[in-house]
Amino acid sequence: MNKWWKEGVAYQIYVRSFKDTNGDGVGDLKGIIEKLDYLKDLGIDIVYLNPINKSPNDDNGYDISDYYDIMDEFGGMHDFELLIEELHKRGMKIIMDMVINHTSDEHPWFVESRKSKDNPYRDYYIWHPGKNGGPPNNWGSFFGGSAWELDDTTGEYYLHIFSKKMPDLNWRNPKLREEIKDMIRFWMEKGVDGFRFDAINHLEKNFDFPDAEIKNGQIYGDFIKHVQNLPKVHDYIKEIRRDVFNRDYHVLIGETGGISYHNAYIYTGLDRQELDMTFHFDMHSVGRGENDWERKRIDLVKDIKEKMSGWQLRDEGQGWCPLFYSNHDTTRTVSRLGNDSRYHRESATMLATLQLTQKGTPFIYYGDEIGMTNAWDYKLEDYRDVAVFNKYKDFVETGLVSEEDYLKGLHYMSRDNSRTPMQWNDDKNAGFSEAEPWIRVNTNYKTINVESQLKDENSILNYYKKLIQIRKNNKELIYGDFIEINREHDEIYSYIRRMEDSAFLVIVNFFDKNPEFILPGDIKLNDVKLVLSNYECDDADNIKKIKLRPYEARVYRVRLLTC
Incomplete structure (x- = not known):
């Protein structure tokens, strides 16, 4: 539909x-x-x-x-x-x-919920008296530390599977x-x-x-x-x-x-x-x-x-x-x-x-x-994600991981990598703001930005x-069947998107080597036309056998005769 x-x-x-x-x-x-x-x-x-x-x-x-x-x-x-x-x-x-x-612990529901055990909003959240003088169990939080926080007002624990400032709602209510x-x-x-x-x-x-x-x-x-x-x-x-x-x-x-x-x-x-x-x-x-x-x-x-x-x-x-x-x-x-x-x-x-x-x-x-x-x-001080500092306590301060390895891991895995300011141009702060941004701009904004790429x-x-635009203009790429070819090739990902006999052939080299794409013999194509590539290509290339360049991508419009 x-x-x-x-x-x-x-x-x-x-x-x-x-x-x-x-x-x-x-x-x-x-x-x-x-x-x-x-x-x-x-x-x-x-x-x-x-x-x-x-x-x-x-x-x-x-x-x-x-x-x-x-x-x-x-x-x-x-x-x-x-x-x-x-x-x-x-x-x-x-x-x-x-x-x-969950909500913030500053949400009016939670402000009320923590006031007393018989508050009308108490059951909007998940509370527990604990056991043996401690939390109800050993559950952890996705952001580091225990998933339970003791609230002094009533002497009970509330559940937070994320930050302690994000108490979980009780959906059974x-x-x-x-x-x-x-x-x-x-x-x-x-x-x-x-x-x-x-x-x-x-x-x-x-x-x-x-x-x-x-x-x-x-x-x-x-x-x-x-x-x-x-x-x-x-x-x-x-x-x-x-x-x-x-x-x-x-x-x-x-x-x-x-x-x-x-x-x-x-x-x-x-x-x-x-x-x-x-x-x-x-x-x-x-x-x-x-x-x-x-x-x-x-x-x-x-x-x-x-x-x-x-x-x-x-x-x-x-x-x-x-x-x-x-x-x-x-x-x-x-x-x-x-x-x-x-x-x-x-x-x-x-x-x-x-x-x-x-x-x-x-x-x-x-x-x-x-x-x-x-x-x-x-550097460590450039990060803003609450999980970065909670897990620093769990891993670095406990001696499980060195600070050097922890920082290298952040370079690879921290969510803050995807939260740096949008790079609009090569002006101050990448054109994002006249003021100091809430999180530091990526230093490569001088070469990677919208303004320069619009001109190129x-x-x-x-x-x-x-x-x-190719996707928008061709329903095959939205609703068409997906036919994967050369499934076991460990460098090339290729497939056909088809509606009836109208189709697109997509070929990408996922790595930096020069593998050879070979069209399977049971696939017969006609009216082959190259519509897009990330390299300069000759539209007359033999589609049955193509030597691909590093990370090369090609999209062909084709008429599919047999498959």
Whole structure:
């Protein structure tokens, strides 16, 4: 079934890092409005914003203190209403990131909840008296440290699987669920076209609170299975779908760690009536060694094809999928999956080719369209992520890891790599702000920026623009079948996107060598035309046998005779 959220190209904006217009060093909603024409020219149809609700910013907006207001640094409600108006005026949609697994400890619900054991809001959160004079169990937090925090007022512990300033909501409370549904309706009435719900598969916890199994010297044990993808989560999502998302227009996306193409059906299957898409973590740690500071060569077949093609080859009844390689919780695409030094342009455009020629909704992370990279020269004091400093205590201060290795690991794996300010030009602070930015600008902004790439016909940015237009103009690249070829080739990823006999052949060299592409003998093509490549090519090349250059990508329009 055709849908606007299937056919559009989405662009994720980490608002505080996109464009500052009021000189406080933090991006804002007016900055997005200022750049809407840039996004429209790029070919973007959907803008997805990280959380913009009022927040004390312990976790950069993922700790909400008021669901009905806008974060002070980002502007006011009038700015948000103007943003929606300007987006819709340009035929663009907006997806809002909403956090409903937890709130800030400064949210009025939690302020009330901690006042006394019989407070009406007490059961909006998960409280426990503890045992043996300590926490209820050994569960850890994803951000480091224990998942339990003792509150002196009542002498009980509250659960927080993220920061201690982000207490988890108790979704078993029907009053809480009604409050959340009313809040979602409020934003729908403002004109929001869809929602991405953060950590939605954590809504249910194991209320028996068993100790987690200790493995490989873990401090807190394998607690994830007690707080993630539990059966009752599906009841909550079905309830939201039934009661709120019942107009067959808005898109409902969930972040679902621990889910892959093998089992995403349990959330997105058409007969499940739950999510439209799941944001998974399949690309999150590709190339990572046993430790954060160690790298290993990417295995194209096992690390990339098995995952990417796995999503492509699912039956349509199992649901739609997003196409994204980076977001605010990962590192920069070209730094993690490509070569951001010697073959910066080539590998960035190769990866773009994969993302924009596969089946699903592409979500381009801000800055990927110009090939923004990891912040390789960051020092410890340059980081802002609360997890960086919590885990420093767990690993460095305890002597488990040297500070040198820990910092090297941050260069590879820290989420802050994907949160540096957007590089608009080579002026002060990359044109992001006149003031000192909330997080340091990547030092390579002098050579990697929008302004210079707009002027360069062969830039990464202009390649993205061409590729997006090809996708928009050809339904084969949106709804067509996915036929993988040369599956076992360990350097080349190639496939056909087909609707009836009209098709595209996509060939990419994933590495820096010169492998040879050979068209399988059982595939017969006609009317072959090269429509895009990241190298200069002769359209008359023999398509049956091609010597590829480092990170080369080619897209051919073809007529498929047999396969």
